[in-house]
Amino acid sequence: MSSVRLLVGTRKGAFVLTSDGKRTEWKIEGPHFGGWEIYHMKGSPANPNRIYASQSTSWFGQLIQRSDDGGATWEPVGNEFVYDGEPGTHTWYDGTPHPWEFARVWHLEPSLHDPDLLYAGVEDAALFRSSDGGRNWEELSALRKHPSGSSWQPGAGGMCLHTILLDPRGPARMYGAISAAGVFRSDDAGASWRPINRGLRSNSIPDEDAEVGHCVHRIAMHPKHPDTLYMQKHWDVMRSDDGGESWSEVSGNLPTDFGFPIDVHAHEPQTIYVVPITSDSQHFPPDARLRVYRSRTGGNEWEALTNGLPQEHCYVNVLRDAMAVDKLDSCGVYFGTTGGQVYASSDSGDHWTAIARDFPAVLSVEAQTLP
């Protein structure tokens, strides 16, 4: 019988939750790396027992941990993230030049085919690659060295490369999303990049439809429809049907189109999920009601999913990497909150259950579907 393993990164450690295919009873293991921030954990699609974790603190910096037994045991691998060449400057919050400085790894994206190959999106925004299971890292520096790079500015959470999408049709095409620069695409496995932000409008920057400068919060793709991308921008939920060449807004009837995560149903490429948040200055759900919104039409028409979620006095946030889906039938949907709850639905979002209530603030959730 199939089973599901959730990888939950929190402000104070990593947790591994497992369940059989019914997804009613969950076993919780952890915390691993107690006291450290775990921005992200992700398993290799080619070998699900190979899991990578980004571990950091302000005191002792960045570590990458690797497990080869599904998260039971871990070993630290390489943590030397050095920008290629003279890093130069980007633009600081006040508009002045600011040196590029490595802070942490926000996101790890293992190759679809090779367990030893993975990518890391870091703050200050850059993309790194390891081809030896995380022991050594090299920057794919063409992204950071894009002519617009010196104009990139941090979002409130820092200037981070937070999303990496790999096109399942082949290794050439990949996407990186940066807050607050926008989305970039490579068609040559990271050797060169160009911004793909046409159609985005952000009224918090001087030129609303500038080529770069947009605070993209996350992008998502269904592997069977890799030319269709979905985006939760700072404000606005967006969709592209041409690999990011152009975007259109699909916020539709959402109560607010601010938020962080966006994800796609495992079996229905037009079914997507967001968690509306009141605003950029009020990081909690509108009306203090925690609602996931689902669109079965790829956007524009949204329905609130509330069954099992708190509908009063709720003031948590859901961060950009803190939502995931499994591949079982029916599709499981999971998300974690800054209040330390992890919610699970085994029926595509119709009903929700808190499978963890008192974790540290949840930074990331990934779901692995195991045979």
Next chain:
Amino acid sequence: MIRVILPAHLRALARISGEVSFEITGEITQRAVLDALELQYPMLRGTIRDHVTQRRRPYVRFFACEKDLSHQRPDAPLPQAVADGMEPFLVVGAMAGG
């Protein structure tokens, strides 16, 4: 014999308990102690000082003999009591945060 006491998080990372001790030949400096420490426990590289610049991380402090040695030059001799193994060299996570 040089004695080093690490903060709890780094002891857990290096899978050690209590003090670390090792022999060093040559002058006993902050750099020599950290080089020897990282040679014995490579997972500590980058956690105490920057990989490239070798500068102490901002929230890490070095104490010995009831003195804060954090701002001493890396190649300055450490106190004789540390060199003699009478006193440990302390790597400390600064009091910051909650």
